Amino acid sequence: MATLSNFGEQFASKVLQKTYQNSVVDAIANREYEGEIKKPGDRVNILSFLNSILLSDYTVGSDMSSETIIDAEDQLIVEKRKYYNFSLDRLEDLFTYGGDIPENLLTDASKQLEKTIDSYVLDKFGSEVKAGNWVGVDLVVVGSSQTEASIATTATGGTVTITTYAEQILGGTGYTTSENPRDGVNYFAGFETSDLYKGFRLRSTAAFVSPWYRISGITSSTVATLTEWDEAVSGSDFAEGHTLRGLFGGDGISFPKYGDGNASLLAMGSLGWEIQAAAATAVTSGVVYEQSTLLAQALDENEVPTESRKWTVPPGVITMLKQASELQPTGIAEIYSGTVLNGRVMRLGGFDIIQAAGTRVSTRAGHSTSSGTGADTAPVAGATGYLMPANHMGFITFADKWSESRVVDAENQFAKKYQGLFLFGAKVPRYRRKYASLLFGSF
Amino acid sequence: MENQPEVQEPQKTPEAEAPKADVVTLSKKEFEDISHRADVSSQNFERLKKAEEELEALRSNLVTNDVPSEDDVGKLKAEIADIKARQAKSDVLETHPQLKEVWSEFEKFRSDPDNNGMNLKTAAKAFLVEKGLLEPQRKGLEKPTGGTRVPISSGMSNEDIKNLRETNYRKYIDMLKKGQLSI
Numbered sequence: 001m002a003t004l005s006n007f008g009e010q011f012a013s014k015v016l017q018k019t020y021q022n023s024v025v026d027a028i029a030n031r032e033y034e035g036e037i038k039k040p041g042d043r044v045n046i047l048s049f050l051n052s053i054l055l056s057d058y059t060v061g062s063d064m065s066s067e068t069i070i071d072a073e074d075q076l077i078v079e080k081r082k083y084y085n086f087s088l089d090r091l092e093d094l095f096t097y098g099g100d101i102p103e104n105l106l107t108d109a110s111k112q113l114e115k116t117i118d119s120y121v122l123d124k125f126g127s128e129v130k131a132g133n134w135v136g137v138d139l140v141v142v143g144s145s146q147t148e149a150s151i152a153t154t155a156t157g158g159t160v161t162i163t164t165y166a167e168q169i170l171g172g173t174g175y176t177t178s179e180n181p182r183d184g185v186n187y188f189a190g191f192e193t194s195d196l197y198k199g200f201r202l203r204s205t206a207a208f209v210s211p212w213y214r215i216s217g218i219t220s221s222t223v224a225t226l227t228e229w230d231e232a233v234s235g236s237d238f239a240e241g242h243t244l245r246g247l248f249g250g251d252g253i254s255f256p257k258y259g260d261g262n263a264s265l266l267a268m269g270s271l272g273w274e275i276q277a278a279a280a281t282a283v284t285s286g287v288v289y290e291q292s293t294l295l296a297q298a299l300d301e302n303e304v305p306t307e308s309r310k311w312t313v314p315p316g317v318i319t320m321l322k323q324a325s326e327l328q329p330t331g332i333a334e335i336y337s338g339t340v341l342n343g344r345v346m347r348l349g350g351f352d353i354i355q356a357a358g359t360r361v362s363t364r365a366g367h368s369t370s371s372g373t374g375a376d377t378a379p380v381a382g383a384t385g386y387l388m389p390a391n392h393m394g395f396i397t398f399a400d401k402w403s404e405s406r407v408v409d410a411e412n413q414f415a416k417k418y419q420g421l422f423l424f425g426a427k428v429p430r431y432r433r434k435y436a437s438l439l440f441g442s443f
Numbered sequence: 444m445e446n447q448p449e450v451q452e453p454q455k456t457p458e459a460e461a462p463k464a465d466v467v468t469l470s471k472k473e474f475e476d477i478s479h480r481a482d483v484s485s486q487n488f489e490r491l492k493k494a495e496e497e498l499e500a501l502r503s504n505l506v507t508n509d510v511p512s513e514d515d516v517g518k519l520k521a522e523i524a525d526i527k528a529r530q531a532k533s534d535v536l537e538t539h540p541q542l543k544e545v546w547s548e549f550e551k552f553r554s555d556p557d558n559n560g561m562n563l564k565t566a567a568k569a570f571l572v573e574k575g576l577l578e579p580q581r582k583g584l585e586k587p588t589g590g591t592r593v594p595i596s597s598g599m600s601n602e603d604i605k606n607l608r609e610t611n612y613r614k615y616i617d618m619l620k621k622g623q624l625s626i
Contacts, residue, residue, distance in 0.1 A: 006601040008605075009601050009604045009605050009608070012608065013604065013608075013619055013624050016616070016619055017619050017620070017622075020616070020619070020620055031613075036612070037612065401612050402608060402612075403609075405605070405608070
């Protein structure tokens with residue numbers, strides 16, 4: 001039974017209990033970190049190894065060569081602080097009447113907390129999912145007789161320069177609007193903020209395609225900074241002296257790594273370029289199942305374990321899944337029908353399908369379409385799409401603490417107030433960026 | 444008449460003559476009482492004498508011994524810590540006698556890195572709640588009803604739960620999710 005003397009602990013424990021039951025965070029994130037949280041700004045450690053360990057041939061009589069395993073500590077910063085501060089005067093009357101903290105107060109408080117932590121964690125996916133693991137409409141600018149893009153390596157990765165617009169200004173023949181062979185739509189052929197953290201690669205003929213690099217910064221519409229997807233700059237899979245993988249051509253998946261080994265991509269001509277999932281792809285009941293298989297494929301190609309995979313989507317996509325022809329009759333077991341725990345509503349294609357309602361699922365504007373060329377280029381803001389992540393539980397680590405919970409005297413009234421402080425933070429260790437894929441879609 | 448020679452009688456000095464003692468008559472009971480007191484007094488005397496001898500020996504020992512070494516001090520400190528730990532254990536067992544049978548399991552629970560730093564009493568309650576050993580025994584199949592009866596709590600006080608939340612948040616969340624915390 002609640003009294004003012006134990007209200008603080010009772011409120012904190014009941015709100016947290018409801019939050020942990022219903023929030024999406026507990027379904028899609030882990031809490032594997034070392035250290036204790038005591039105050040805002042505290043840091044806890046997550047260890048990650050950026051390099052795969054080499055397995056080499058042993059020759060009797062020959063010395064073994066030693067490999068340096070790149071070891072980096074990722075620190076999770078408890079960066080968020082939220083507080084409750086409300087008067088208890090009328091509540092005390094309700095105690096007398098009901099004998100306990102009113103249920104609607106607890107439900108409302110926990111709903112607010114759920115939305116806050118769910119939105120925070122889901123927002124992380126848009127900046128952390130591995131470049132190359134996005135599913136959407138890729139923007140392709142085909143290589144022509146002149147080089148459309150080039151990369152200069154730097155200490156942290158590289159800088160890519162698109163020559164199209166600059167050339168146009170100088171009276172060349174490049175265009176700032178380019179028809180995308182993927183969907184036939186004319187897009188603005190330059191970098192935009194909406195491209196941040198997506199994958200970028202050079203492309204030429206079918207024999208030479210670079211790996212997907214991560215767009216880490218947009219300097220201008222023609223210049224962007226690139227890093228490896230895990231921000232590594234050296235290791236056993238880097239060519240000697242280079243800070244980006246695959247500079248000799250080939251992404252290692254579709255095409256042989258290092259191409260034919262004869263020429264570095266940097267020195268090649270006629271290169272075009274590509275931005276992965278530049279625009280949102282349409283999600284309908286007719287294609288949603290196929291899109292889920294592409295998400296699963298991206299995880300499979302990165303050798304992500306098949307257990308504990310989750311796909312988080314808005315309610316509209318849940319409806320589409322239920323209507324999808326591949327799921328008729330409902331042969332895919334809806335084992336969570338009835339009681340919904342942590343948002344799980346069904347299981348499909350190796351994923352637990354997690355429903356995130358309201359504004360919890362992040363959105364982002366797509367790449368601008370445009371018309372005209374050169375100085376007459378008229379970009380139009382791209383359609384907004386949802387960022388619907390598919391991930392393994394190991395992808396993101398979440399840490400929280402209800403650090404303060406107290407009943408105090410109000411300063412200027414003869415009354416009591418409740419004050420509570422909740423701290424939280426989340427982090428994706430760099431090596432685990434490959435543990436998620438992302439559908440950038442609209443409906 | 445003839446004078447007989449004077450015969451001097453031997454001088455009797457007062458010292459030579461034993462004084463005549465007063466005769467006191469005692470009852471048997473009084474006699475026994477006095478005898479007993481004489482015995483006790485004699486024993487006390489012996490004890491006192493022995494204690495004085497011991498004290499003398501200790502004093503001479505103290506004077507001749509060196510200042511205690513660091514090892515000795517360390518040993519004493521370890522003994523004191525051990526006595527305190529036993530006392531704390533004894534207090535906890537007195538409060539929760541059911542812990543006696545599962546003490547080794549409890550020590551393993553305390554040595555778990557997740558539970559490090561917990562106060563002994565709080566750790567005992569947390570352990571018992573986890574094991575379900577703190578729930579009050581119910582008679583028959585009656586379920587608790589409302590009204591004036593207080594709902595069954597986890598057995599942990601408000602202060603215990605606050606302490607757990609502040610010092611071992613992971614354990615707090617774990618117990619919360621299992622429904623083992625209720626005020």
